[in-house]
Amino acid sequence: MSAAGTAADTAGGRASGSVYPLCPIAGNSAEGLVFDDRDFGMTVTSGAAPPSVVAPVRRKGRSHIRGNEGIGGWLFVSPALIGLVLFVVLPIVLALYISFTKWSGTTSPFSSGAKWIGLRNYKNLLSGGSLTQQNFARSIENNFYFVLFVVPAQTILALVLAVLVNGKFLKGRSFFRTAFYFPSVTSSVAITLVFIFLFQGSGAVNRLLSFIGIHGPNWFADSNGLFHNLLGVFGVHAPPGWAKHVIFTRSIWDWTAGPSMAMCAIIILVIWTTSGTFMLMFLAALQNISEEVEEASEIDGANAFQRFWRVTVPMLRPTLLLVLTLGLISTWQVFDQIFLTGNNQGTTTPSYLSYTTSFENSAFGSGAAIAFLLFALITVLSTAQRFILRDKDAET
Numbered sequence: 001m002s003a004a005g006t007a008a009d010t011a012g013g014r015a016s017g018s019v020y021p022l023c024p025i026a027g028n029s030a031e032g033l034v035f036d037d038r039d040f041g042m043t044v045t046s047g048a049a050p051p052s053v054v055a056p057v058r059r060k061g062r063s064h065i066r067g068n069e070g071i072g073g074w075l076f077v078s079p080a081l082i083g084l085v086l087f088v089v090l091p092i093v094l095a096l097y098i099s100f101t102k103w104s105g106t107t108s109p110f111s112s113g114a115k116w117i118g119l120r121n122y123k124n125l126l127s128g129g130s131l132t133q134q135n136f137a138r139s140i141e142n143n144f145y146f147v148l149f150v151v152p153a154q155t156i157l158a159l160v161l162a163v164l165v166n167g168k169f170l171k172g173r174s175f176f177r178t179a180f181y182f183p184s185v186t187s188s189v190a191i192t193l194v195f196i197f198l199f200q201g202s203g204a205v206n207r208l209l210s211f212i213g214i215h216g217p218n219w220f221a222d223s224n225g226l227f228h229n230l231l232g233v234f235g236v237h238a239p240p241g242w243a244k245h246v247i248f249t250r251s252i253w254d255w256t257a258g259p260s261m262a263m264c265a266i267i268i269l270v271i272w273t274t275s276g277t278f279m280l281m282f283l284a285a286l287q288n289i290s291e292e293v294e295e296a297s298e299i300d301g302a303n304a305f306q307r308f309w310r311v312t313v314p315m316l317r318p319t320l321l322l323v324l325t326l327g328l329i330s331t332w333q334v335f336d337q338i339f340l341t342g343n344n345q346g347t348t349t350p351s352y353l354s355y356t357t358s359f360e361n362s363a364f365g366s367g368a369a370i371a372f373l374l375f376a377l378i379t380v381l382s383t384a385q386r387f388i389l390r391d392k393d394a395e396t
Contacts, residue, residue: 099368105358114365121369132366134249135353136373141250143332143349145259149267150274151327157275158323159316162282163308177283184276191273192340196220199265219265223346225257226264260346266337274330278323285319286312321389325382332378350374 098109099121107113125136164170165177183191198204199219206216217224231237239253247255259267289312297311313320335351343356350370358367 095368096372098364099372101365103364104362105364106362109364117365121366122373124366125369125373129249132357135348136350136370137249138345139348139350139353140248141255141257142260142263142347143334146263146267146270146334146349147328147331149259150270150331151324153267154271154275154278154327155320155323157271158278159282159320161275161279162286165279166283166286177280180279181276183273186273188273188336189340192269192337195265195269196341217261220262220341220344220347222261223344225260225346227256227258229261260344262341262344262347266334266341266347269337270331270334274327278327281319281323282316285316289315317389317391321386324385324389328382328385329378332374332381350377 094109098114100116100118101109101114102117102120103109103114124130124132126133161180165173165180167173170176199206201216201218201221203219205219209216239251243253243256244251293311293315294307297307302310333351334349335355338347338349338352339355341347351374354367354370354374357370358364361367
């Protein structure tokens with residue numbers, strides 16, 4: 001094949017394939033290689049070759065799966081998919097259906113015992129001023145203060161612990177990493193029982209407070225708000241006129257009461273048990289930061305705080321977003337500590353209210369509706385958090 005023929009075939013767009021000339025063979029500038037994508041072969045042609053290499057163009061839309069590999073792949077993942085559908089997807093769909101019914105749980109949800117009532121369960125929770133709505137509003141208030149105190153505290157504590165155990169000059173780093181992480185792998189039931197003994201009326205915490213002249217409350221039985229108790233120290237026991245306005249079945253005075261004393265004890269418990277897990281996430285991120293970056297900032301004259309705040313923290317943004325998102329979701333779903341500390345109006349959360357409404361009051365439709373309202377709330381808050389904490393520099 002001559003170079004002229006090759007050029008003609010290329011210009012004419014041969015249907016059987018395209019020809020790509022490559023660099024000339026060393027020692028023979030008159031000979032060139034031609035790549036033919038019809039058979040992925042190499043042919044030698046006469047004539048001068050172009051000085052540059054033109055990469056072959058891959059055909060789009062061609063699958064790399066050969067023969068029955070696709071069927072084999074589906075067979076391998078089918079056990080996991082079947083389990084996911086049976087134990088996750090179908091229960092969610094069934095719970096959504098139940099949220100539109102009045103069902104006591106004693107019969108099949110598809111029998112006549114489950115009466116279709118549409119959106120009535122959701123209306124009772126969001127409007128009307130019924131006892132159901134009042135309980136739901138109180139649970140939202142309790143959980144809001146729980147999230148407000150736990151998420152920032154556990155994030156800051158986890159970051160501080162990670163920085164400490166990542167220090168080069170700390171002796172026994174492995175011991176401290178294990179000690180800080182140990183509460184996270186201990187049974188939450190066991191830890192909650194220990195805290196119940198510590199915070200009871202005659203427990204160790206109140207004994208310590210008595211040494212400095214403070215009469216401690218009966219923590220897990222006290223539903224008074226922390227902020228109201230602090231105002232009571234200064235003689236403020238009644239709300240002003242503007243604080244009597246009602247929002248979602250509760251007055252502004254009630255909404256600003258703060259976490260109950262019982263919830264304060266649970267907040268301390270959860271911060272102590274969850275910080276170890278997030279510490280490991282921050283520790284892994286810190287160890288991925290190049291030492292050259294820290295040394296360069298030190299050479300530029302930055303002190304220790306400036307290096308941490310202006311160099312380390314910005315490089316921890318992805319991990320920080322992960323920790324805040326996981327913390328937000330888990331705190332809105334808190335249940336086991338609430339269940340173990342007893343039925344207290346000051347510690348009731350939407351998750352616990354959904355449980356008691358369904359299994360104690362036999363109102364499974366209303367309980368399922370609470371669960372889906374909680375799911376919607378978590379979704380909205382998580383999306384808003386990711387939007388606020390997004391990397392604006394990366395978008396531009």
